[in-house]
Amino acid sequence: MENKKTNYGWVIVALFCLIVFSTQYLQYQMAPVAGRLMERLNITEQQYSTVFNAGTWPAIAFSIILGIITDRFGLKKTVIVCMILAAVGGMWHAFANSYSTMYIAIMLVGFGVTSTNVTCGKCFGTWLSPAAFSIAMGVFMSVPVIAQFIAQSTTAGFESLDTAFLLSGALTVVALVLWIIFGKENKNVAGGSKQELPSIGETAKAVFTNKYMWLIAIGLMLCLGGQVCSNAFLALALQSKGISEQSAGIASSIVPLGSLFGSLFMPMLATKVGRNKPFLLVFAAVCAVGYAFGWQLEGAAAYAAFVFDGEPAYDRIEEGSWAAEGPYVAVHRLVVGERFVRRGVAAALLREAAREALVRGIRSFRIDTHPDNGLMRALLVREGFACRGKVRYEAVRLAYEKPILG
Numbered sequence: 001m002e003n004k005k006t007n008y009g010w011v012i013v014a015l016f017c018l019i020v021f022s023t024q025y026l027q028y029q030m031a032p033v034a035g036r037l038m039e040r041l042n043i044t045e046q047q048y049s050t051v052f053n054a055g056t057w058p059a060i061a062f063s064i065i066l067g068i069i070t071d072r073f074g075l076k077k078t079v080i081v082c083m084i085l086a087a088v089g090g091m092w093h094a095f096a097n098s099y100s101t102m103y104i105a106i107m108l109v110g111f112g113v114t115s116t117n118v119t120c121g122k123c124f125g126t127w128l129s130p131a132a133f134s135i136a137m138g139v140f141m142s143v144p145v146i147a148q149f150i151a152q153s154t155t156a157g158f159e160s161l162d163t164a165f166l167l168s169g170a171l172t173v174v175a176l177v178l179w180i181i182f183g184k185e186n187k188n189v190a191g192g193s194k195q196e197l198p199s200i201g202e203t204a205k206a207v208f209t210n211k212y213m214w215l216i217a218i219g220l221m222l223c224l225g226g227q228v229c230s231n232a233f234l235a236l237a238l239q240s241k242g243i244s245e246q247s248a249g250i251a252s253s254i255v256p257l258g259s260l261f262g263s264l265f266m267p268m269l270a271t272k273v274g275r276n277k278p279f280l281l282v283f284a285a286v287c288a289v290g291y292a293f294g295w296q297l298e299g300a301a302a303y304a305a306f307v308f309d310g311e312p313a314y315d316r317i318e319e320g321s322w323a324a325e326g327p328y329v330a331v332h333r334l335v336v337g338e339r340f341v342r343r344g345v346a347a348a349l350l351r352e353a354a355r356e357a358l359v360r361g362i363r364s365f366r367i368d369t370h371p372d373n374g375l376m377r378a379l380l381v382r383e384g385f386a387c388r389g390k391v392r393y394e395a396v397r398l399a400y401e402k403p404i405l406g
Contacts, residue, residue: 009124013124013128016120020144024147025147027055027151029168031152031233031234031236031249032152032235035239041097041098049233051103054104067119070119085108087169087172089111090105090170094162109172145256148256149257152249152250153250155249304349306329306356307330307332311330313391320387323388328401329404346376347379353365354406367380368397368400369397369400370398385401386402
């Protein structure tokens with residue numbers, strides 16, 4: 001009987017891992033495609049940061065309450081309600097086209113991971129032996145890192161945000177359906193004399209008057225704050241140094257691999273040595289030095305995609321028309337490293353695209369940019385482009401064209 005209980009306990013662990021994976025994969029998908037996402041939603045980097053972290057609000061606001069609700073209504077019902085909210089948010093975010101709708105969608109997704117984080121310890125403890133419980137918690141804690149690695153290394157490879165976001169949204173729905181079918185509580189937990197637990201007020205007093213708790217909390221706040229910044233902006237920052245979107249995503253995915261290695265092996269080393277503080281100090285210093293000096297390495301001056309076989313979005317120009325018919329060259333995702341801004345690099349890239357087009361016998365040049373991108377619009381005017389109307393590519397963009405002379 002005990003073996004059957006433990007075996008089904010691993011089914012529950014797998015379901016919890018799937019829920020966490022689906023929600024964390026969805027969140028970390030945004031990082032490598034942050035540039036495209038900001039264009040699509042027409043938002044600033046600051047607004048993108050708030051969207052990326054919107055899923056933490058359920059954890060902040062409902063963690064304590066969720067524990068009480070679970071005790072009253074049961075684990076399965078509580079997780080179902082939270083995952084319904086997460087699934088709605090997951091599918092909604094695939095179609096969100098504004099800051100407010102995306103923010104609400106990601107916040108709803110946060111209920112899914114909050115439900116498992118709050119209840120995993122109690123749930124696993126009722127299904128598993130102490131030895132199996134430790135293994136289960138280790139596996140469960142590694143899932144967000146795996147989700148981050150997969151999301152950051154693969155999302156930029158999707159042709160469109162719609163496809164990428166629909167996939168992650170569908171994963172939350174799958175997790176919900178599987179939990180409804182297979183999720184359950186262990187009703188055969190051995191009873192015993194109930195201990196009288198301290199009140200919330202007594203617990204809060206013990207926590208807030210403990211100076212070591214404050215030191216740990218401040219340290220974790222700084223550590224996790226830096227980690228969140230890295231998770232949200234590292235890929236975008238690498239792109240600003242001239243690294244392509246896909247390469248930046250793959251590079252930033254190396255960070256969670258390091259986290260996974262550290263979480264699995266560093267505690268064992270620290271336990272073997274018998275001292276935790278030296279490990280914390282050494283690896284904190286290594287991390288700081290790595291970020292500081294790694295950022296000084298030069299990247300590419302700029303990059304762009306030259307397209308010679310047509311752009312489907314250009315077939316449907318609005319509020320105007322193209323001046324020339326026939327083949328044309330188009331340039332997409334023109335990015336200049338921050339050290340090379342205002343040095344004529346972007347103009348040189350456009351001229352190189354024109355030269356390559358001439359070699360191919362192409363005499364027309366088309367490009368688009370966001371209406372709020374004043375620098376790019378000014379550059380295009382200086383380079384002889386004229387605004388011909390509007391096209392829709394992730395968001396409404398201004399369409400420019402010029403003849404290639406030579």
